[in-house]
Structure formats: structure tokens, C-alpha cells
Amino acid sequence: DTGVSQDPRHKITKRGQNVTFRCDPISEHNRLYWYRQTLGQGPEFLTYFQNEAQLEKSRLLSDRFSAERPKGSFSTLEIQRTEQGDSAMYLCASSLVVLISGANVLTFGAGSRLTVL
Amino acid sequence: DQQVKQNSPSLSVQEGRISILNCDYTNSMFDYFLWYKKYPAEGPTFLISISSIKDKNEDGRFTVFLNKSAKHLSLHIVPSQPGDSAVYFCAATIMGLGSQGNLIFGKGTKLSVKP
Numbered sequence: 733d734t735g736v737s738q739d740p741r742h743k744i745t746k747r748g749q750n751v752t753f754r755c756d757p758i759s760e761h762n763r764l765y766w767y768r769q770t771l772g773q774g775p776e777f778l779t780y781f782q783n784e785a786q787l788e789k790s791r792l793l794s795d796r797f798s799a800e801r802p803k804g805s806f807s808t809l810e811i812q813r814t815e816q817g818d819s820a821m822y823l824c825a826s827s828l829v830v831l832i833s834g835a836n837v838l839t840f841g842a843g844s845r846l847t848v849l
Numbered sequence: 850d851q852q853v854k855q856n857s858p859s860l861s862v863q864e865g866r867i868s869i870l871n872c873d874y875t876n877s878m879f880d881y882f883l884w885y886k887k888y889p890a891e892g893p894t895f896l897i898s899i900s901s902i903k904d905k906n907e908d909g910r911f912t913v914f915l916n917k918s919a920k921h922l923s924l925h926i927v928p929s930q931p932g933d934s935a936v937y938f939c940a941a942t943i944m945g946l947g948s949q950g951n952l953i954f955g956k957g958t959k960l961s962v963k964p
Contacts, residue, residue: 736892763950774853774938774954775893788951823892829950835881835900836942836950840892 736841738824744847745814752810753844757826764807765838766799767823768792775823775840781807782829814848821845852876853941855955862962868926870958872939875920879941883952884913884924887936896937897924929962936960 737756745751757764762783767775778797779789783804793799796814801807811818822845825838854873862868872882880901885893899906899913899922906913912925926933936959940952 765951772858772956774855774940774956775952776954777951780951825892827950835898835944836952837883837895837898838952839895840885842890842892 736824736826736839738822738841738844740844741842742845742847744849746849747816748813750810750812751814751846752808753822753824753846755807755809755824755826755841756805757807757824758828758839759805761826761828761839762804763827763829763836764801765825765827766807766809767825767840769821769823769843770819778809778822811846814846816848819846819848850875851955852879853939853953853955855937855939855958857958858956859959859961862929862960864931864962864964865928868924868929868933868960868962870924870926870937870939870960872922872924872955873920874922874941876941876943876953877920878943879953881942881944882913882915882922883940883942884911885938885940885954886933887938887957893938926960929960931962931964934960934962 765780766778769775781801796812821843823843825840883898884896887893936957939955
């Protein structure tokens with residue numbers, strides 16, 4: 733297993749266009765997270781999946797954002813009608829949680845950098 | 850309202866000396882803390898963690914100290930090496946029943962280790 737893969741690594745788009753990012757987590761991991769990171773900030777939580785169920789969404793995730801994880805494997809994050817404020821690094825992470833009270837160590841991908849012109 | 854704070858944006862140390870990175874948190878419900886390291890153009894990489902039931906955890910050159918009463922943790926790197934130059938993020942989470950396991954990150958501290 734090569735870790736968490738994200739595609740594309742860099743996307744440049746014009747304002748108003750739609751973009752989609754893909755994340756392939758570590759295969760045996762049951763949780764998948766999306767984070768956003770802007771310059772000078774730490775990663776900010778967007779949403780997460782337990783298997784195929786989307787269990788939590790941040791208030792940062794406006795209605796222009798949608799995430800899916802069909803069949804509990806890879807995930808996609810779509811941004812519709814992009815705005816310049818959407819320019820950021822979008823990070824995907826996965827983890828394996830086997831005990832409800834167990835520690836949750838996230839493994840991150842390299843990220844997908846979005847530039848909205 | 851930042852729940853995890855790293856008040857030093859940058860730190861410069863000489864190779865071979867100790868690097869001390871600090872982190873403060875405000876939410877007393879946090880019970881698990883992690884440090885991640887990030888190189889440019891890469892995602893954050895897990896470094897070391899500590900549970901709130903401990904006050905110290907050591908892994909090779911890296912030691913994390915937790916002071917719950919002060920809501921403060923620190924990462925010590927001894928000896929520092931040029932390859933340690935990166936941005937270090939402190940993160941906190943709440944474990945336990947029903948927890949989403951979401952990590953709350955600080956803004957990071959950029960460490961530069963000079964030869």
C-alpha cells in the first residue's frame with residue numbers, strides 16, 4: 733500500500749467553474765477525512781466518513797461543496813461555482829479506528845492545491 | 850476561537866542543540882494530542898502523540914510533554930538535525946464513545962535547523 737493518494741495534485745480553474753478532487757485512502761482504513769489548509773493556517777476540518785456514511789460536516793462546508801464516498805472506498809470532493817476564496821490546499825486523510833475509545837491517528841495524503849483565478 | 854494555539858510562527862536552532870516547540874489548548878475535553886511534521890509540497894506526517902493520562906512520551910530524539918493543569922504541551926527534539934527543518938503542527942482531539950476523532954490543529958511552527 734502506497735499510503736493516501738490524492739488527484740490531481742494541482743488544479744487551476746476560473747471562478748465559477750466546478751472542480752472535483754479524488755482521494756484513495758489506505759485500503760484497510762475505515763475513516764476518511766477532508767481538510768482544507770490555507771497559507772499560514774493549520775488544516776481545518778471539512779467532513780469525515782465512517783465507511784460510506786458521511787457522519788459530520790463542518791460549517792466551513794458550504795452548500796457548494798459536496799463529498800461522497802461510494803462503497804466506502806475512494807472519496808470525491810466537489811466544489812461547484814468556485815470562488816477565489818476557495819483557493820487552498822485540500823487534504824485527505826484516513827485512519828483505522830477499531831475501538832470506539834481508541835486513539836485516532838490520521839494519515840494524510842499530499843493534498844490537492846486549488847487555485848481559482 | 851482557536852482551541853489549539855502555537856504562538857511561535859518560527860523557530861531557528863543550531864544543529865545538535867535542542868528544539869522546543871510549544872502548544873497551548875483551551876478545551877479541557879481534549880484527551881489526546883498529536884504532533885505532525887510537514888515538508889513543502891507534502892501532506893502532514895504523524896510524528897508522536899500523547900494521551901492525557903500521561904505526562905511524557907518519548908520516541909527516539911522526540912519527546913512530548915503534557916501539562917494538563919496548564920493546558921500546555923511541548924515537543925522536544927534532541928539533538929536537532931537539518932532534516933528536521935519543517936513546519937510542525939500540534940493537534941488535539943477527543944477520544945471516546947461517539948467521538949468523531951476529528952483533529953483540531955494549531956497554525957504551525959516553522960523550525961529551521963542550521964548546520
